[in-house]
Amino acid sequence: MKPLEQRIAGTKPKDVFRQIYLHGTVSRQQLNEEGPLTASTLTRTLDELAEGGWIREVGFGESSGGRRPILYEVQPRSGLLLGLDISRTGARLVLCDMQLRPLHTRTWPMDRELTPERLIGRVEACVNEWIGKTCSRDELLGLGVGAVGPLQAAEGIILDPLHFPAPGWGNVPIARLLEERLELPVLMDNGANAAIWGEYLTSEQKYAHLLYVNAGIGLRSASISNGQVIYGAADMEGSVGQMIIQTDGWPPRDPGGNYGSWESYASIYALERRAAAAVRMGRETSLAGRSEQGEVSFGILLEEAAKDDPVARELLQECATYFGIGLANLINILHPEKVVLGGPLVTGHPSFFRIATQVATRKTYHYPQYVPIFGTSKREDEAIAVGAAALLLRKLWS
Amino acid sequence: MKPLEQRIAGTKPKDVFRQIYLHGTVSRQQLNEEGPLTASTLTRTLDELAEGGWIREVGFGESSGGRRPILYEVQPRSGLLLGLDISRTGARLVLCDMQLRPLHTRTWPMDRELTPERLIGRVEACVNEWIGKTCSRDELLGLGVGAVGPLQAAEGIILDPLHFPAPGWGNVPIARLLEERLELPVLMDNGANAAIWGEYLTSEQKYAHLLYVNAGIGLRSASISNGQVIYGAADMEGSVGQMIIQTDGWPPRDPGGNYGSWESYASIYALERRAAAAVRMGRETSLAGRSEQGEVSFGILLEEAAKDDPVARELLQECATYFGIGLANLINILHPEKVVLGGPLVTGHPSFFRIATQVATRKTYHYPQYVPIFGTSKREDEAIAVGAAALLLRKLWS
DNA sequence: TATATTTATTTCAATTTGGAATTAAGATCA
DNA sequence: TGATCTTAATTCCAAATTGAAATAAATATA
Structure with missing residues (x-):
């Protein structure tokens, strides 16, 4: 379980990765103009990222005469992200690729049965099922949680989720518990913050x-x-x-x-x-x-x-x-x-x-x-879960 | 008229300068722990800043046995900042040192007489008077303006200050006009943003x-x-x-x-x-x-x-x-x-x-x-003007 | 086909960097 | 007062990084 922020080594690759992510598809020129890197450093950084499997060349852009610029984008399968939405009405787990496209979804109603312990169990079972079906264990980068507040998001604790039907939801260090069980990095934020972050990252127009x-x-x-x-x-x-x-x-x-x-x-x-x-x-x-x-x-x-x-x-x-x-x-x-x-x-x-x-x-x-x-x-029901998965990206390039 | 952001050369000195600014007084250890710089790089950077007159050694800190660490702070006279507050009730010009302590103040009531052109004239005269009295021309780093909105702050334009008694205040590119007349860099923001920024920078507890x-x-x-x-x-x-x-x-x-x-x-x-x-x-x-x-x-x-x-x-x-x-x-x-x-x-x-x-x-x-x-x-009447002066700092270390 | 233009890659000297070793300056204790 | 210990600051050098220029490649235009 490598810490997320160490998956990509060096601040320059991280910055470039973020830039590419926010653009969707970019040429070297654009990266050069926006960022502080010089052409030669950029080449080295892009090589590094491509070597690590984080990005890929995806075709050529337009040029007003002369060689056409190479376009880069993030490699969708350079990693997989899990997002968990814990709301008053239910819980939802989503598996996304690096472009935040959902591959699998599962929901559970928030009823009398759904204690924290049981939710964690179901999440674990579900993840294991997906691991068998569509991905390998080490493709998973981590799990993001979007929960209803009040929280201590940094510590991953749900303080007092009003109106939860099942017992045991007060002061739960849910992030730590999930981390231990899944052996994956876990990040947490409130649902609205997760949703808006996902909405921002996935929108065409930024x-x-x-x-x-x-x-x-x-x-x-x-x-x-x-x-x-x-x-x-x-x-x-x-x-x-x-x-x-x-x-x-x-x-x-x-x-x-x-x-x-x-x-x-x-x-x-x-x-x-x-x-x-x-x-x-x-x-x-x-x-x-x-x-x-x-x-x-x-x-x-x-x-x-x-x-x-x-x-x-x-x-x-x-x-x-x-x-x-x-x-x-x-x-x-x-x-x-x-x-x-x-x-x-x-x-x-x-x-x-x-x-x-x-x-x-x-x-x-x-x-x-x-x-x-x-x-x-746009995603409506999945907005929070996908956004929660997107929390991992922020850590990845931080 | 050197651009503000080039006054301090290099990103490292800028970062360190900002850190020292926000701390008030710091030891090399603290800078080392917080920032990404290693001990040797930090030494080089601090030397550079001290040589440029931006910071000074100010004594020694505490140590639990052993050599006591050198403390650094910003050199208050490494530059002087002008702040201009344009409000509905009046205009106020302040001259501050680098620690945002006001050295001189002048106010003008916002009456029928105070057209933009006349305000600029008065500001210029006032600045020239202060230059003769307490400082030299090249100590002045620039002028910050805090104005009532709606504005286009980045472009330095006051769009439509409702209820200004004097004529000619619609769509005034006040920042450009001041820049041309004073031959100093001019930054602008709305009064509330200026005030809160000043309040933040000057407060003990951040x-x-x-x-x-x-x-x-x-x-x-x-x-x-x-x-x-x-x-x-x-x-x-x-x-x-x-x-x-x-x-x-x-x-x-x-x-x-x-x-x-x-x-x-x-x-x-x-x-x-x-x-x-x-x-x-x-x-x-x-x-x-x-x-x-x-x-x-x-x-x-x-x-x-x-x-x-x-x-x-x-x-x-x-x-x-x-x-x-x-x-x-x-x-x-x-x-x-x-x-x-x-x-x-x-x-x-x-x-x-x-x-x-x-x-x-x-x-x-x-x-x-x-x-x-x-x-x-704390500063009440001067809050906006001092904050406006503080806008220059943000540019200085950006 | 030649030329101009734009972009990509390579090369290399100059600079920057991080870490270890060294020096310096108190503090503690006998 | 001096020996010892602790911590901070400085110096030095090999290794890594960087920026700029030169070269190569691809495309449009004449």
């Missing part, structure tokens, strides 16, 4: 200032500035949800939370509460017939909205509006070039994204030079 | 995750993550003020602004409006007697609050509460280790800081490992 928001039961967000994930002193992706958008507004989900928090207005939790209230108030809606003990699940609400139930649609619209307001706040603070939205709430109904981004655009302070672009997470 | 909020007529903020100022795609320090803390709440200051924005609840502007409303409503307060055409100025409100006028105090308290709410939102998003508050609103009345931080603490999602520290800007 927007250096990104904002990612995942809306599900709660709200999670992360951001990138100048191509680097922004870290605070604490690792709590979920605390954006505590942002107040209505001073002394609706009550919080958890006792310690804020009245009028974003989460209490724009999340699956908020929607379900509003739906239950609508049923309780006796509003004329098909939701009433489908409620169980006065509760309406998110799934049913989506179905009824798709069937054009006016109350369901109104609730979704209201939720999207509030979501847009919180989004505008984030944009006004962070000024991203691009905003990536993900999570079941955003993808559940086609109009949600449109309404939310319209509201956000209207409430954002903008002038001609600055207009943020909105988009949805 | 908190790597900082948040700075300046509350005056409007609200300006900036933040540092991992020792680096966070930049977005746009340069608009003032747009935090557009953060919504009360959906469809009080009306905005400017037509394009948001209803219920932080700025419309927690700024001098908001306070004055509330005070005027209180007088209009005929509340029993000494503010009524001191109002002019129904308007109450911030200064008078502070005076009456100091005299224990209940309405004035209530208004301040209300304002501080809302300020604390917005602050909590920022903290929940950015998780700073330390929060630095500045501006006339914060320093105007002793209770404002206390109330605001209490509210912010209560509304912040925290767990035992994370409790942000609050403090006020």
Whole structure:
């Protein structure tokens, strides 16, 4: 088990590898112009990387007369990356090649059974199965974990994952346990940071200032500035949800939370509460017939909205509006070039994204030079797991 | 006019210079442990820096038996830095030594007279005066500008400084103009970024995750993550003020602004409006007697609050509460280790800081490992100008 | 086909580097 | 006060790295 940061030897090869990675496909000229290396040093470095199997020549570029430049890209099978997503709804393990294309996926629901010990066991079994099937053991570079917070990411400890059904999830040094069992390097970060990092690395267009928001039961967000994930002193992706958008507004989900928090207005939790209230108030809606003990699940609400139930649609619209307001706040603070939205709430109904981004655009302070672009997470369900795998790359070239 | 980044030759000396700068005073051992340089290379680099006059030996450190290590620090007069703060209320020019201690200051009110051309003239005259008095021309390394946004900082252009009384301030390439006139390198950033950078560099304790909020007529903020100022795609320090803390709440200051924005609840502007409303409503307060055409100025409100006028105090308290709410939102998003508050609103009345931080603490999602520290800007009025001067350092060692 | 242009590779002297050995300067203890 | 020990700074040299120039290769153009 060689430490990741020693897999590629020397700072120059690492830098060049990163450059090639971020470009996708590059000529020597481009590398020369951007980086500090001279032509001869670059040749030596590229040779070294090619010899180590990290990169490959992939054809020739265009040239305005004269010899055509050789193009380089990362060798997709120079290593394999494992990514594990531990969320409130389930766990997901992904095996990716070096270009972050998923080769295999497996998911487990987060139920009463899934203790940390059992999850580790299943991950191990799954990895061993894949080793037999598609790859050898020493191709695996390591495992990245994207977990729900609060965490101590650097130490690989999940501090207190609220609302996990199985016991034993408090203060688990999950990274160390996985490291020991799998005998592979393990890195950890929160899910939102992992997702945004994966999103950044896999996007064609590299927007250096990104904002990612995942809306599900709660709200999670992360951001990138100048191509680097922004870290605070604490690792709590979920605390954006505590942002107040209505001073002394609706009550919080958890006792310690804020009245009028974003989460209490724009999340699956908020929607379900509003739906239950609508049923309780006796509003004329098909939701009433489908409620169980006065509760309406998110799934049913989506179905009824798709069937054009006016109350369901109104609730979704209201939720999207509030979501847009919180989004505008984030944009006004962070000024991203691009905003990536993900999570079941955003993808559940086609109009949600449109309404939310319209509201956000209207409430954002903008002038001609600055207009943020909105988009949805491409990989959606796999975003966190793939991003977690991508954490390893950062270490590889650090 | 040598480019700043070429003043110190070579990446190693630059790195070491930065390290010494950030430490204040260091031994060779510490530099050795942190940086990648070996003992012999470090000796060579330190010699080079000492020869160039950038650093000096300053005494000996402690040792547990044996020879005591030599301590190094930056030579305060290895250069002089100019900082210019262009704000809505006035302009301020500061001359600092390399340890960012101000040697001279001059201020000009932002009135009808202060066109860009005239400001440049005054700055030039002032610099020439200082050159005669305390320093030689070639000691000056350059001029840093901290201006109100929106800007194009990299290009040194002030796009559209709202509410400047003098004409001619739209789309001014102020950095280029100053560069031509002074024949010195000029760098520019927004005032909040400048202030937080200065605050970071001059603080004893280097908190790597900082948040700075300046509350005056409007609200300006900036933040540092991992020792680096966070930049977005746009340069608009003032747009935090557009953060919504009360959906469809009080009306905005400017037509394009948001209803219920932080700025419309927690700024001098908001306070004055509330005070005027209180007088209009005929509340029993000494503010009524001191109002002019129904308007109450911030200064008078502070005076009456100091005299224990209940309405004035209530208004301040209300304002501080809302300020604390917005602050909590920022903290929940950015998780700073330390929060630095500045501006006339914060320093105007002793209770404002206390109330605001209490509210912010209560509304912040925290767990035992994370409790942000609050403090006020040390240099207060000079913070932006000194920070602007400090921008030059970043270039010097880049 | 010759020439110009652009890119890739090789070569070699000059510089830079890392480590070991040496020197220097306290601190401790008898 | 002097011997011994500990740690820091300096010096020196072989080995590695580097940058620039020269050469080679491939393509477009006349």
